[in-house]
Amino acid sequence: MKRTKEIDLATMRKSAARKTTSAKSVMLTGTLLVTGCGSSGQEAVVYTTAEQCIVENPDSRTECEKAYDNAISEAERTAPKYNSQRACEMEFGYNQCVQSQSNSGWFLPALGGFMVGRLTGGGYDYGRPSPVFGYQNSWVGADGTSYGGRSDRRVNVPKEAFKSKPTTARTISRGGFGSKIQAKSSWGSSRSRGSSFGG
Protein backbone atom coordinates (compact mmCIF):
# COMPACT_ATOMS: atom_id res chain seq x y z
CA MET A 1 0.00 0.00 0.00
CA LYS A 2 1.46 3.29 -1.15
CA ARG A 3 -1.11 5.29 0.70
CA THR A 4 -1.62 6.39 4.28
CA LYS A 5 -4.31 4.23 5.88
CA GLU A 6 -5.93 6.72 8.21
CA ILE A 7 -6.10 10.49 8.31
CA ASP A 8 -7.55 12.46 11.19
CA LEU A 9 -10.28 14.13 9.16
CA ALA A 10 -11.77 16.23 11.94
CA THR A 11 -8.47 17.91 12.62
CA MET A 12 -7.17 18.35 9.13
CA ARG A 13 -10.29 19.17 7.16
CA LYS A 14 -10.55 22.59 8.72
CA SER A 15 -7.40 23.88 7.06
CA ALA A 16 -9.15 24.77 3.84
CA ALA A 17 -12.01 26.64 5.42
CA ARG A 18 -10.02 28.41 8.04
CA LYS A 19 -9.33 32.04 7.38
CA THR A 20 -6.29 33.85 8.53
CA THR A 21 -6.90 35.43 11.87
CA SER A 22 -5.78 38.96 12.43
CA ALA A 23 -2.10 38.70 13.21
CA LYS A 24 -2.15 41.39 15.82
CA SER A 25 -3.27 39.86 19.07
CA VAL A 26 -2.96 42.69 21.50
CA MET A 27 -1.69 41.61 24.85
CA LEU A 28 -3.69 42.12 27.97
CA THR A 29 -6.66 43.74 26.34
CA GLY A 30 -8.57 40.64 25.27
CA THR A 31 -11.12 38.81 27.35
CA LEU A 32 -9.40 37.58 30.45
CA LEU A 33 -9.49 33.88 31.08
CA VAL A 34 -11.99 32.88 33.70
CA THR A 35 -10.29 30.62 36.17
CA GLY A 36 -12.89 28.19 37.34
CA CYS A 37 -12.63 25.80 40.24
CA GLY A 38 -12.81 22.70 38.08
CA SER A 39 -10.64 19.70 38.75
CA SER A 40 -8.37 20.57 35.81
CA GLY A 41 -7.09 23.64 37.64
CA GLN A 42 -4.41 23.89 40.24
CA GLU A 43 -4.44 25.55 43.63
CA ALA A 44 -1.84 28.27 43.97
CA VAL A 45 -0.87 31.07 46.27
CA VAL A 46 0.33 34.56 45.41
CA TYR A 47 3.05 36.25 47.46
CA THR A 48 3.67 39.92 46.80
CA THR A 49 7.13 39.83 48.39
CA ALA A 50 9.73 37.30 49.51
CA GLU A 51 9.13 38.47 53.09
CA GLN A 52 5.44 37.65 52.94
CA CYS A 53 6.35 34.15 51.76
CA ILE A 54 8.88 33.74 54.60
CA VAL A 55 6.48 34.94 57.29
CA GLU A 56 3.92 32.38 56.21
CA ASN A 57 6.49 29.62 55.66
CA PRO A 58 9.27 30.14 58.16
CA ASP A 59 10.94 26.84 57.26
CA SER A 60 11.22 27.80 53.61
CA ARG A 61 13.24 31.03 53.80
CA THR A 62 15.75 30.04 51.09
CA GLU A 63 13.05 28.72 48.80
CA CYS A 64 11.03 31.91 49.14
CA GLU A 65 14.00 34.12 48.34
CA LYS A 66 14.97 32.00 45.36
CA ALA A 67 11.42 31.97 44.04
CA TYR A 68 11.26 35.76 44.25
CA ASP A 69 14.59 36.23 42.42
CA ASN A 70 13.50 33.70 39.83
CA ALA A 71 10.21 35.58 39.30
CA ILE A 72 12.10 38.86 38.83
CA SER A 73 14.28 37.42 36.08
CA GLU A 74 11.34 35.61 34.46
CA ALA A 75 9.42 38.90 34.43
CA GLU A 76 12.36 40.57 32.76
CA ARG A 77 12.48 37.82 30.15
CA THR A 78 8.79 37.36 29.40
CA ALA A 79 6.87 40.55 30.25
CA PRO A 80 5.65 42.91 27.51
CA LYS A 81 8.19 45.65 26.86
CA TYR A 82 7.65 49.30 26.07
CA ASN A 83 9.75 52.11 24.70
CA SER A 84 8.71 54.55 27.38
CA GLN A 85 7.37 54.58 30.91
CA ARG A 86 4.34 56.39 29.61
CA ALA A 87 3.53 53.71 27.01
CA CYS A 88 3.77 51.06 29.71
CA GLU A 89 1.63 53.05 32.13
CA MET A 90 -1.03 53.51 29.50
CA GLU A 91 -1.51 49.77 29.74
CA PHE A 92 -0.76 48.99 33.39
CA GLY A 93 -1.60 52.21 35.17
CA TYR A 94 0.21 55.08 36.79
CA ASN A 95 3.31 54.12 38.76
CA GLN A 96 2.95 50.46 37.83
CA CYS A 97 5.99 50.24 35.54
CA VAL A 98 9.75 49.97 36.03
CA GLN A 99 12.80 50.38 33.87
CA SER A 100 14.36 47.17 32.65
CA GLN A 101 17.28 45.94 34.72
CA SER A 102 19.19 45.08 31.59
CA ASN A 103 19.69 48.83 31.28
CA SER A 104 18.64 48.97 27.67
CA GLY A 105 16.14 51.76 28.18
CA TRP A 106 12.86 49.95 27.98
CA PHE A 107 10.06 49.60 30.49
CA LEU A 108 7.97 46.73 31.74
CA PRO A 109 5.22 46.29 34.34
CA ALA A 110 6.51 46.09 37.90
CA LEU A 111 6.45 42.63 39.43
CA GLY A 112 3.23 42.37 41.43
CA GLY A 113 4.31 39.17 43.07
CA PHE A 114 4.99 35.55 42.40
CA MET A 115 2.61 32.66 42.32
CA VAL A 116 3.55 29.15 43.37
CA GLY A 117 1.48 26.03 42.81
CA ARG A 118 0.37 23.69 45.55
CA LEU A 119 1.88 20.23 45.26
CA THR A 120 -0.44 17.24 45.40
CA GLY A 121 1.43 15.83 48.39
CA GLY A 122 1.20 19.15 50.27
CA GLY A 123 3.55 22.11 50.35
CA TYR A 124 4.34 24.44 47.45
CA ASP A 125 6.38 24.17 44.26
CA TYR A 126 8.84 27.02 44.91
CA GLY A 127 11.08 25.85 42.08
CA ARG A 128 8.60 26.98 39.43
CA PRO A 129 7.25 30.37 40.43
CA SER A 130 5.16 32.32 37.92
CA PRO A 131 5.56 36.12 37.96
CA VAL A 132 2.28 38.05 38.20
CA PHE A 133 1.53 41.69 37.47
CA GLY A 134 -1.23 43.97 38.63
CA TYR A 135 -3.58 44.82 35.79
CA GLN A 136 -6.64 46.81 36.80
CA ASN A 137 -8.14 44.66 39.57
CA SER A 138 -6.55 41.41 38.52
CA TRP A 139 -3.37 39.43 38.72
CA VAL A 140 -2.18 38.60 35.23
CA GLY A 141 0.70 36.54 33.87
CA ALA A 142 3.26 37.75 31.32
CA ASP A 143 1.04 36.58 28.47
CA GLY A 144 -2.02 38.43 29.77
CA THR A 145 -3.81 35.49 31.36
CA SER A 146 -5.81 36.48 34.43
CA TYR A 147 -5.18 34.50 37.61
CA GLY A 148 -7.80 36.07 39.80
CA GLY A 149 -8.61 39.25 41.69
CA ARG A 150 -5.83 41.39 43.04
CA SER A 151 -7.13 41.03 46.56
CA ASP A 152 -7.03 37.24 46.28
CA ARG A 153 -4.08 35.40 47.70
CA ARG A 154 -5.27 31.87 47.11
CA VAL A 155 -6.28 31.24 43.56
CA ASN A 156 -7.23 28.37 41.33
CA VAL A 157 -5.40 28.50 37.99
CA PRO A 158 -4.90 26.33 34.93
CA LYS A 159 -1.83 24.09 35.01
CA GLU A 160 -0.45 26.04 32.04
CA ALA A 161 0.12 28.96 34.40
CA PHE A 162 3.38 27.33 35.50
CA LYS A 163 4.64 26.38 32.07
CA SER A 164 7.56 28.33 30.64
CA LYS A 165 6.51 31.54 28.83
CA PRO A 166 8.05 32.74 25.59
CA THR A 167 10.82 35.32 25.67
CA THR A 168 9.93 38.80 24.48
CA ALA A 169 12.19 41.55 23.18
CA ARG A 170 11.59 45.17 22.35
CA THR A 171 11.21 45.43 18.58
CA ILE A 172 13.38 48.13 17.04
CA SER A 173 12.00 47.91 13.51
CA ARG A 174 9.78 45.80 11.27
CA GLY A 175 9.53 45.13 7.58
CA GLY A 176 13.11 44.09 6.85
CA PHE A 177 11.90 41.00 5.03
CA GLY A 178 9.44 40.89 2.14
CA SER A 179 10.74 43.67 -0.09
CA LYS A 180 11.87 41.32 -2.88
CA ILE A 181 8.45 39.74 -3.25
CA GLN A 182 6.79 43.14 -3.29
CA ALA A 183 9.08 44.13 -6.14
CA LYS A 184 8.38 40.89 -8.02
CA SER A 185 4.62 41.02 -7.42
CA SER A 186 4.24 44.51 -8.76
CA TRP A 187 5.40 43.10 -12.07
CA GLY A 188 2.39 42.42 -14.30
CA SER A 189 -0.82 44.16 -13.32
CA SER A 190 -2.97 41.28 -14.56
CA ARG A 191 -2.25 39.30 -11.43
CA SER A 192 -5.09 39.33 -8.99
CA ARG A 193 -2.95 38.33 -6.05
CA GLY A 194 0.63 38.22 -4.93
CA SER A 195 2.91 35.59 -6.37
CA SER A 196 3.22 32.26 -4.69
CA PHE A 197 6.43 30.26 -4.54
CA GLY A 198 5.41 26.91 -5.91
CA GLY A 199 7.53 25.76 -8.78
Added chain:
Amino acid sequence: MHGEPYWDETAYYQFTLEQIERDIEDPTAEIHQMCLAIVDQVVRDEALLRKFQIPELYWDVIANSWFDFEPSLYSRIDFSYHGKGPAKLYENNADTPTSLYETGFWQWLWLEDKAQSGQIARHADQFNSLQEKLIDRFSVMAKQHPGETLHFSACKDTDEDRGTVQYLEDCAVQAGIRCKFVYIEDIGHGEGDCFTDIDDQVIHWMFKLYPWEFMFREEYGPLLLKADVSFIEPYWKAILSNKALLALLWQKFPNHPNLLATYFEEDMNQAELTNYVKKPIFSREGANISIIENGNEIYFADGPYGEEGYIYQAYHPLPKYGDNYTLVGSWLVDGQPAGISMREDKHLITQDLSRYLPHIIL
Protein backbone atom coordinates in the same frame (compact mmCIF):
# COMPACT_ATOMS: atom_id res chain seq x y z
CA MET B 1 -8.38 31.36 -8.99
CA HIS B 2 -7.96 33.62 -12.06
CA GLY B 3 -11.30 32.29 -13.28
CA GLU B 4 -9.65 28.91 -14.02
CA PRO B 5 -10.14 25.81 -11.92
CA TYR B 6 -7.12 24.82 -9.86
CA TRP B 7 -8.48 21.73 -8.15
CA ASP B 8 -10.16 19.49 -10.67
CA GLU B 9 -12.17 16.42 -9.70
CA THR B 10 -13.60 15.70 -13.11
CA ALA B 11 -10.61 13.64 -14.17
CA TYR B 12 -7.78 11.69 -12.63
CA TYR B 13 -4.57 9.95 -13.64
CA GLN B 14 -4.12 6.22 -13.37
CA PHE B 15 -0.77 4.49 -12.92
CA THR B 16 0.39 0.93 -12.47
CA LEU B 17 2.35 0.08 -9.35
CA GLU B 18 5.38 -0.62 -11.51
CA GLN B 19 5.18 2.84 -13.10
CA ILE B 20 5.04 4.45 -9.70
CA GLU B 21 7.80 2.43 -8.04
CA ARG B 22 10.23 1.96 -10.91
CA ASP B 23 9.71 5.21 -12.81
CA ILE B 24 8.90 7.73 -10.08
CA GLU B 25 9.63 6.58 -6.54
CA ASP B 26 13.07 5.02 -7.05
CA PRO B 27 14.39 7.81 -9.30
CA THR B 28 13.10 10.39 -6.81
CA ALA B 29 15.15 8.87 -4.01
CA GLU B 30 18.19 8.52 -6.27
CA ILE B 31 18.03 12.05 -7.67
CA HIS B 32 17.72 13.45 -4.19
CA GLN B 33 20.93 11.67 -3.19
CA MET B 34 22.66 12.92 -6.33
CA CYS B 35 21.55 16.48 -5.51
CA LEU B 36 22.91 16.14 -1.98
CA ALA B 37 26.26 15.10 -3.46
CA ILE B 38 26.26 18.38 -5.40
CA VAL B 39 25.46 20.36 -2.25
CA ASP B 40 28.44 18.73 -0.58
CA GLN B 41 30.61 19.80 -3.51
CA VAL B 42 29.33 23.39 -3.69
CA VAL B 43 29.63 24.29 0.00
CA ARG B 44 33.39 23.58 -0.23
CA ASP B 45 34.00 25.52 -3.44
CA GLU B 46 34.03 29.34 -3.56
CA ALA B 47 33.94 29.47 -7.35
CA LEU B 48 30.77 27.36 -7.37
CA LEU B 49 29.15 29.40 -4.60
CA ARG B 50 29.71 32.42 -6.87
CA LYS B 51 28.17 30.58 -9.80
CA PHE B 52 25.17 29.85 -7.62
CA GLN B 53 24.85 33.61 -6.95
CA ILE B 54 25.06 33.11 -3.19
CA PRO B 55 26.25 36.33 -1.51
CA GLU B 56 29.62 35.75 0.17
CA LEU B 57 28.28 36.91 3.53
CA TYR B 58 26.27 33.68 3.81
CA TRP B 59 28.81 31.11 2.65
CA ASP B 60 29.81 30.12 6.18
CA VAL B 61 26.34 29.85 7.59
CA ILE B 62 25.30 27.67 4.64
CA ALA B 63 28.35 25.43 4.96
CA ASN B 64 27.88 25.12 8.71
CA SER B 65 24.23 24.17 8.33
CA TRP B 66 25.34 21.44 5.93
CA PHE B 67 28.19 20.09 8.05
CA ASP B 68 25.97 20.16 11.15
CA PHE B 69 23.32 18.06 9.34
CA GLU B 70 20.63 20.65 10.05
CA PRO B 71 17.39 18.77 9.43
CA SER B 72 15.19 19.45 6.43
CA LEU B 73 11.46 18.93 6.18
CA TYR B 74 10.38 18.50 2.58
CA SER B 75 10.92 19.16 -1.12
CA ARG B 76 9.26 18.49 -4.44
CA ILE B 77 11.04 17.22 -7.53
CA ASP B 78 9.30 17.99 -10.84
CA PHE B 79 9.37 15.41 -13.62
CA SER B 80 8.31 15.13 -17.21
CA TYR B 81 7.00 11.58 -17.40
CA HIS B 82 5.30 10.03 -20.42
CA GLY B 83 4.07 6.84 -18.76
CA LYS B 84 6.97 4.83 -20.13
CA GLY B 85 10.70 5.32 -20.25
CA PRO B 86 12.61 7.28 -17.65
CA ALA B 87 11.05 10.33 -16.01
CA LYS B 88 13.16 13.40 -16.71
CA LEU B 89 14.08 15.84 -13.98
CA TYR B 90 12.87 19.40 -14.67
CA GLU B 91 13.84 20.98 -11.39
CA ASN B 92 14.10 20.56 -7.64
CA ASN B 93 11.79 22.75 -5.55
CA ALA B 94 13.63 22.18 -2.33
CA ASP B 95 13.11 25.44 -0.47
CA THR B 96 9.52 26.65 -0.81
CA PRO B 97 7.32 24.04 -2.56
CA THR B 98 3.54 24.48 -2.42
CA SER B 99 0.36 22.52 -3.34
CA LEU B 100 1.02 20.34 -0.34
CA TYR B 101 -2.51 20.41 1.05
CA GLU B 102 -4.03 19.31 -2.26
CA THR B 103 -1.62 16.40 -2.36
CA GLY B 104 -1.49 15.23 1.23
CA PHE B 105 -5.10 15.76 2.17
CA TRP B 106 -7.58 16.53 -0.61
CA GLN B 107 -6.24 13.98 -3.03
CA TRP B 108 -6.34 11.32 -0.30
CA LEU B 109 -9.89 12.26 0.64
CA TRP B 110 -10.97 12.28 -3.00
CA LEU B 111 -9.98 8.63 -3.41
CA GLU B 112 -11.56 7.72 -0.09
CA ASP B 113 -14.88 9.24 -1.26
CA LYS B 114 -14.71 7.73 -4.75
CA ALA B 115 -13.99 4.28 -3.35
CA GLN B 116 -16.79 4.59 -0.76
CA SER B 117 -19.32 5.52 -3.42
CA GLY B 118 -18.15 2.74 -5.71
CA GLN B 119 -17.01 5.03 -8.52
CA ILE B 120 -13.48 3.69 -8.21
CA ALA B 121 -12.46 0.16 -7.29
CA ARG B 122 -12.07 -0.42 -3.56
CA HIS B 123 -8.55 -1.76 -3.98
CA ALA B 124 -7.33 1.30 -5.88
CA ASP B 125 -4.26 2.74 -4.21
CA GLN B 126 -2.49 6.09 -4.34
CA PHE B 127 1.15 7.09 -3.99
CA ASN B 128 0.57 9.37 -1.05
CA SER B 129 1.95 9.03 2.44
CA LEU B 130 2.78 12.73 2.54
CA GLN B 131 0.75 13.82 5.53
CA GLU B 132 1.77 10.85 7.65
CA LYS B 133 5.44 11.47 6.86
CA LEU B 134 5.19 15.18 7.58
CA ILE B 135 3.70 14.55 11.00
CA ASP B 136 6.34 11.92 11.76
CA ARG B 137 9.07 14.33 10.66
CA PHE B 138 7.72 17.10 12.87
CA SER B 139 7.68 14.65 15.79
CA VAL B 140 11.39 14.01 15.31
CA MET B 141 12.13 17.73 15.01
CA ALA B 142 10.09 18.44 18.13
CA LYS B 143 12.50 16.31 20.14
CA GLN B 144 15.34 18.62 19.11
CA HIS B 145 13.36 21.68 20.23
CA PRO B 146 11.72 20.72 23.52
CA GLY B 147 9.16 23.26 24.68
CA GLU B 148 9.97 25.68 21.87
CA THR B 149 7.36 27.50 19.82
CA LEU B 150 7.63 26.96 16.07
CA HIS B 151 6.82 30.14 14.17
CA PHE B 152 5.29 29.66 10.72
CA SER B 153 5.65 32.43 8.19
CA ALA B 154 4.41 33.34 4.71
CA CYS B 155 3.91 36.53 2.75
CA LYS B 156 0.80 38.66 2.94
CA ASP B 157 -1.77 38.61 0.14
CA THR B 158 -1.18 35.11 -1.13
CA ASP B 159 -3.95 32.70 -0.20
CA GLU B 160 -2.14 29.71 -1.65
CA ASP B 161 0.97 30.21 0.47
CA ARG B 162 -1.06 30.93 3.59
CA GLY B 163 -2.99 27.71 2.95
CA THR B 164 0.21 25.71 2.57
CA VAL B 165 1.58 27.09 5.80
CA GLN B 166 -1.72 26.53 7.61
CA TYR B 167 -1.63 22.90 6.55
CA LEU B 168 1.93 22.42 7.76
CA GLU B 169 0.99 24.14 11.00
CA ASP B 170 -1.83 21.61 11.47
CA CYS B 171 0.63 18.78 10.85
CA ALA B 172 3.04 20.25 13.41
CA VAL B 173 0.23 20.57 15.97
CA GLN B 174 -0.55 16.89 15.40
CA ALA B 175 3.08 16.22 16.29
CA GLY B 176 2.58 18.07 19.58
CA ILE B 177 4.39 21.28 18.64
CA ARG B 178 3.27 24.68 19.90
CA CYS B 179 2.85 26.88 16.80
CA LYS B 180 2.44 30.55 16.05
CA PHE B 181 2.07 32.44 12.78
CA VAL B 182 3.73 35.67 11.69
CA TYR B 183 3.72 37.27 8.25
CA ILE B 184 7.14 37.64 6.61
CA GLU B 185 6.53 41.38 6.34
CA ASP B 186 5.70 41.65 10.07
CA ILE B 187 8.90 40.05 11.35
CA GLY B 188 10.73 42.50 13.57
CA HIS B 189 14.32 43.22 14.54
CA GLY B 190 14.33 42.82 18.31
CA GLU B 191 16.73 44.37 20.75
CA GLY B 192 19.76 42.17 21.29
CA ASP B 193 19.87 41.14 17.61
CA CYS B 194 17.00 38.75 17.51
CA PHE B 195 13.89 38.39 15.36
CA THR B 196 10.48 39.08 16.90
CA ASP B 197 6.90 38.32 15.92
CA ILE B 198 4.03 40.81 15.98
CA ASP B 199 3.63 40.36 19.77
CA ASP B 200 7.35 41.02 20.36
CA GLN B 201 7.88 37.37 21.14
CA VAL B 202 11.40 36.25 20.24
CA ILE B 203 11.58 33.81 17.31
CA HIS B 204 13.85 30.81 17.96
CA TRP B 205 12.55 28.26 15.51
CA MET B 206 10.89 29.11 12.23
CA PHE B 207 9.36 27.61 9.12
CA LYS B 208 9.47 30.20 6.34
CA LEU B 209 7.70 29.87 3.01
CA TYR B 210 9.99 32.51 1.60
CA PRO B 211 13.06 31.77 -0.48
CA TRP B 212 16.57 32.08 0.91
CA GLU B 213 17.76 33.97 -2.16
CA PHE B 214 15.34 36.79 -1.28
CA MET B 215 16.16 36.81 2.43
CA PHE B 216 19.89 37.03 1.71
CA ARG B 217 19.30 40.18 -0.35
CA GLU B 218 16.93 42.03 1.98
CA GLU B 219 17.51 44.49 4.81
CA TYR B 220 17.37 41.91 7.61
CA GLY B 221 19.62 39.44 5.77
CA PRO B 222 22.78 40.24 7.76
CA LEU B 223 20.80 39.89 11.00
CA LEU B 224 20.40 36.19 10.15
CA LEU B 225 24.06 35.75 11.08
CA LYS B 226 23.57 37.19 14.58
CA ALA B 227 20.11 36.00 15.53
CA ASP B 228 20.00 32.50 16.93
CA VAL B 229 17.20 30.98 14.85
CA SER B 230 16.82 27.42 13.69
CA PHE B 231 15.15 27.47 10.25
CA ILE B 232 13.00 25.05 8.29
CA GLU B 233 14.16 24.73 5.55
CA PRO B 234 17.81 24.96 6.66
CA TYR B 235 20.33 27.26 4.95
CA TRP B 236 21.82 24.53 2.77
CA LYS B 237 18.53 24.41 0.87
CA ALA B 238 19.70 27.62 -0.80
CA ILE B 239 21.97 25.35 -2.83
CA LEU B 240 19.61 22.40 -3.24
CA SER B 241 16.83 24.62 -4.64
CA ASN B 242 19.14 26.57 -6.95
CA LYS B 243 18.74 25.87 -10.67
CA ALA B 244 22.50 26.06 -11.16
CA LEU B 245 22.42 22.65 -9.47
CA LEU B 246 20.95 21.18 -12.67
CA ALA B 247 24.08 22.05 -14.66
CA LEU B 248 26.35 20.52 -12.02
CA LEU B 249 24.23 17.36 -11.91
CA TRP B 250 24.85 16.85 -15.62
CA GLN B 251 28.59 17.44 -15.15
CA LYS B 252 28.83 14.92 -12.33
CA PHE B 253 26.34 12.34 -13.62
CA PRO B 254 26.43 12.75 -17.43
CA ASN B 255 23.87 10.74 -19.39
CA HIS B 256 22.03 9.59 -16.29
CA PRO B 257 18.67 8.34 -17.61
CA ASN B 258 16.63 10.72 -15.41
CA LEU B 259 18.66 13.83 -16.21
CA LEU B 260 18.39 16.29 -19.06
CA ALA B 261 21.61 17.77 -20.46
CA THR B 262 22.02 21.13 -18.74
CA TYR B 263 24.72 23.78 -19.08
CA PHE B 264 25.83 27.12 -17.75
CA GLU B 265 25.86 29.94 -20.27
CA GLU B 266 29.66 29.87 -20.62
CA ASP B 267 29.61 26.19 -21.58
CA MET B 268 26.94 26.54 -24.26
CA ASN B 269 29.43 26.79 -27.14
CA GLN B 270 30.38 23.11 -26.66
CA ALA B 271 26.94 21.96 -25.63
CA GLU B 272 25.46 21.08 -29.02
CA LEU B 273 21.93 21.74 -27.83
CA THR B 274 19.61 22.55 -30.72
CA ASN B 275 16.38 22.48 -28.74
CA TYR B 276 16.61 23.81 -25.23
CA VAL B 277 14.92 25.67 -22.40
CA LYS B 278 16.48 28.77 -20.92
CA LYS B 279 15.71 29.06 -17.19
CA PRO B 280 16.73 31.76 -14.72
CA ILE B 281 18.86 30.52 -11.82
CA PHE B 282 16.21 32.00 -9.53
CA SER B 283 12.66 31.81 -10.81
CA ARG B 284 9.21 30.97 -9.52
CA GLU B 285 6.05 29.65 -11.12
CA GLY B 286 7.59 29.24 -14.55
CA ALA B 287 8.42 32.91 -14.95
CA ASN B 288 11.06 34.12 -17.44
CA ILE B 289 11.45 30.73 -19.07
CA SER B 290 11.89 30.47 -22.83
CA ILE B 291 11.93 27.48 -25.17
CA ILE B 292 14.25 27.54 -28.18
CA GLU B 293 13.89 25.16 -31.12
CA ASN B 294 16.47 25.27 -33.90
CA GLY B 295 17.43 28.77 -32.91
CA ASN B 296 13.84 30.04 -32.77
CA GLU B 297 12.12 31.00 -29.57
CA ILE B 298 8.84 29.08 -29.70
CA TYR B 299 7.63 29.96 -26.24
CA PHE B 300 8.37 32.68 -23.75
CA ALA B 301 6.92 33.25 -20.28
CA ASP B 302 7.38 36.81 -19.14
CA GLY B 303 8.32 37.71 -15.60
CA PRO B 304 10.48 39.61 -13.16
CA TYR B 305 13.38 37.13 -12.87
CA GLY B 306 16.65 36.51 -14.63
CA GLU B 307 19.04 39.18 -13.42
CA GLU B 308 21.24 36.55 -11.72
CA GLY B 309 21.82 34.55 -14.90
CA TYR B 310 20.43 31.47 -16.65
CA ILE B 311 20.97 27.78 -17.19
CA TYR B 312 20.21 25.93 -20.44
CA GLN B 313 18.41 22.60 -20.28
CA ALA B 314 17.75 20.18 -23.17
CA TYR B 315 14.13 20.54 -24.31
CA HIS B 316 12.05 17.54 -23.33
CA PRO B 317 8.38 18.51 -23.68
CA LEU B 318 5.76 17.54 -21.16
CA PRO B 319 3.36 14.82 -22.27
CA LYS B 320 0.10 16.15 -23.67
CA TYR B 321 -3.23 14.59 -22.73
CA GLY B 322 -6.15 16.19 -24.51
CA ASP B 323 -5.48 19.91 -24.41
CA ASN B 324 -3.24 19.76 -21.41
CA TYR B 325 0.41 19.34 -20.61
CA THR B 326 1.05 17.34 -17.45
CA LEU B 327 3.78 17.71 -14.86
CA VAL B 328 4.50 15.18 -12.11
CA GLY B 329 5.54 16.63 -8.76
CA SER B 330 7.26 14.03 -6.60
CA TRP B 331 7.42 14.82 -2.90
CA LEU B 332 10.10 13.95 -0.40
CA VAL B 333 9.99 14.23 3.35
CA ASP B 334 13.37 13.95 5.03
CA GLY B 335 14.78 12.54 1.81
CA GLN B 336 12.15 9.78 1.57
CA PRO B 337 9.75 9.68 -1.41
CA ALA B 338 6.30 10.48 -0.03
CA GLY B 339 3.87 10.75 -2.93
CA ILE B 340 3.05 12.64 -6.09
CA SER B 341 0.91 15.50 -7.31
CA MET B 342 -0.28 15.92 -10.88
CA ARG B 343 -0.57 19.35 -12.41
CA GLU B 344 -1.97 20.26 -15.80
CA ASP B 345 -1.62 23.42 -17.79
CA LYS B 346 -2.79 24.52 -21.21
CA HIS B 347 0.72 25.86 -21.78
CA LEU B 348 4.02 24.08 -22.21
CA ILE B 349 5.33 25.78 -19.09
CA THR B 350 3.50 24.98 -15.88
CA GLN B 351 2.61 28.17 -14.07
CA ASP B 352 0.83 29.04 -10.89
CA LEU B 353 -2.58 28.94 -12.58
CA SER B 354 -2.23 25.27 -13.47
CA ARG B 355 -4.89 22.75 -12.46
CA TYR B 356 -4.35 20.12 -9.82
CA LEU B 357 -5.56 16.55 -10.52
CA PRO B 358 -5.68 13.45 -8.30
CA HIS B 359 -4.26 10.08 -9.27
CA ILE B 360 -4.77 6.40 -8.48
CA ILE B 361 -2.71 3.23 -8.73
CA LEU B 362 -4.60 0.28 -10.20
